[in-house]
Amino acid sequence: APLDHIGYMQLALSEAHESPPKPSNFRVGAVLVDEGNNKILATGFTLELPGNTHAEQCCLQKFAERNDIPEERVGEVLPDKTVIYTTMEPCGLRLSGNMPCVERIIRTRQGGKKGVSKVYLGVKEPEKFVGENTGRAKLEEAGIECIHISGLEEEILRVATAGHE
Numbered sequence: 001a002p003l004d005h006i007g008y009m010q011l012a013l014s015e016a017h018e019s020p021p022k023p024s025n026f027r028v029g030a031v032l033v034d035e036g037n038n039k040i041l042a043t044g045f046t047l048e049l050p051g052n053t054h055a056e057q058c059c060l061q062k063f064a065e066r067n068d069i070p071e072e073r074v075g076e077v078l079p080d081k082t083v084i085y086t087t088m089e090p091c092g093l094r095l096s097g098n099m100p101c102v103e104r105i106i107r108t109r110q111g112g113k114k115g116v117s118k119v120y121l122g123v124k125e126p127e128k129f130v131g132e133n134t135g136r137a138k139l140e141e142a143g144i145e146c147i148h149i150s151g152l153e154e155e156i157l158r159v160a161t162a163g164h165e
């Protein structure tokens with residue numbers, strides 16, 4: 001049977017377990033899903049790809065690479081009903097200064113592409129690095145629904161902060 005919301009979030013959490021612990025970020029897992037056909041498009045975890053990458057960023061980049069285009073153009077090849085499950089809400093600001101995942105996700109809808117239409121998140125971002133994460137408001141403004149899938153918060157946060165002292 002196809003995975004349900006909690007199934008996809010559990011899959012994202014299993015990805016988060018793969019992330020190498022680091023004091024300056026959170027260990028997050030994500031799954032890019034074609035909700036129209038219940039197909040997994042890509043999985044990702046923090047630091048999976050080279051260059052201080054985030055879980056959501058890795059999903060987009062891996063799917064783009066599989067379609068021979070750069071991540072910034074991945075919206076051109078995403079199926080119409082693409083959604084992303086991420087154990088922690090997408091970042092709106094990064095201490096490293098790298099492009100936040102909220103911007104990367106909104107960018108998938110540029111040029112009238114459907115891109116990512118929903119973000120399912122396991123927890124809000126703890127205010128440890130950048131204060132309150134205001135990304136969800138930006139996602140909603142861009143027409144992207146943010147839905148909290150509850151039930152895994154404790155384990156998500158334990159995994160996310162395992163690299164912290």
Ligand SMILES: Nc1nc(=O)c(N)c(NC[C@H](O)[C@H](O)[C@H](O)COP(=O)(O)O)[nH]1
Nearest residue numbers: 025026028046054055089094095096129
């Ligand atoms: N949603 C999300 N997915 C991730 O894969 C990840 N690592 C974070 N973490 C958010 C946190 O705010 C940033 O990790 C810090 O702000 C440091 O920024 P860098 O990660 O070094 O760019 N958040």
Ligand SMILES: [Zn+2]
Nearest residue numbers: 054091100101
């Ligand atoms: Zn991010």
